[in-house]
Amino acid sequence: MQSILSVDGLFGGYLYRKPVIRNLSFTVEKGEMVGLVGLNGAGKSTTIKHILGLMVPEQGEIRVNGVTLSEDAGLYRSSLAFVPESPExxxxxxxxxxxxxxxxxxxxxxxxxxxxxxxxxxxxxxxxxxxxxxxxxxxxxxxxxxxxxxxxxEAPLYVIDEPFLGLDPLGIRSLLELMASFKEKGCSFLISSHILATIEKYCDRYVVLERGEMAAGGTLDDICRQAGLPTGASLDDAFFRLVGGGEGGGL
Known part of the structure; x- marks a missing residue:
């Protein structure tokens, strides 16, 4: 089955041959919600800018709805909707x-x-x-x-950067209900957020970035296993371990 979003071997950044993102690969499938998590400066915004076509990959390929931006810019852009962190x-x-x-x-x-x-x-x-x-x-x-x-x-793919920032509790609840209903229709989501406890309840898989590289990826159980934690541990605990905050952590 064709992924709605495919990032394959992405290298990219703001200066040539000094990539912020290094060898990043992940997918978002139809009807799937994927959380993109990492500390400030881990490369989340740079990744999103490449997906939106605001930055050109130094190496690697990004496909949305089966096409690259250069192959079919119209289909690529019409297949995604973006909500930035700061309202414009x-x-x-x-x-x-x-x-x-x-x-x-x-x-x-x-x-x-x-x-x-x-x-x-x-x-x-x-x-x-x-x-x-x-x-x-x-x-x-x-x-x-x-x-x-x-x-x-009602786009096939939603890329949302810090969706809960600035929203009141009722607004957050409304947004979560809306995302869940769109997901049931087959829409897909890539969500960048620091509120790990909230996205843990809704995301199917996660991409954990650390210094521009993937520190872990997969379901919560996969993330816990890669962090050296038992099944059932929280995303917050696994993230803390993966970014070097816990014993034995470390990238």
Missing amino acids: LYEELTIREHLDLTARVYGIDRQAFEERAERLMALFRMKEKAGSFSRHLSKGMRQKVMLMNAFLI
Whole structure:
């Protein structure tokens, strides 16, 4: 079965021949949620930038929905939706206008747009704010607008960087429920997050980065085994061991 995302032997960074990412390989399958975890500076953001096509690999290959960016840029880009850590909105547009613009760019028909927009605004409790300009919103509300725009698309692959940052408890719950429902439809997720206890409950597999290399990968049981811990240990404990914080740890 074709992976929705395939990263194979990736080397890349900001300076030629000084790669931040070294020999990174992993996949995200259809209907799968994969957690990308690591300390600050481990290479998570650099990996995401390569997947989005914002950086060109020095070596290796990235495929989204079976194609590389150079083979079919249209299919590649339309197959993924990205939610950044920091909300980026148009100050002169209202919430509803942001959603309308996204629908027009992605060719979503009017009936589908109305149904999806209504459902998303209700889920994130933003219906009363639909006519508000983004400059008048709190950071948490701005993050919700970014999430609503991404989920309006119903893309095959979602790449989400620190999805819970700035959200209130109800917002986090709404997002988790939304991701679970999209996952059931066959959508896939690559989630970068420091909140390990939360993603442990939802992710199928994990990629643990340490200094630009894969320290461990696989299911939670796989991660625990690679960390030298018994089955049933938490992701937090395994991560702590793998990045050198525990006895016998170490990369």
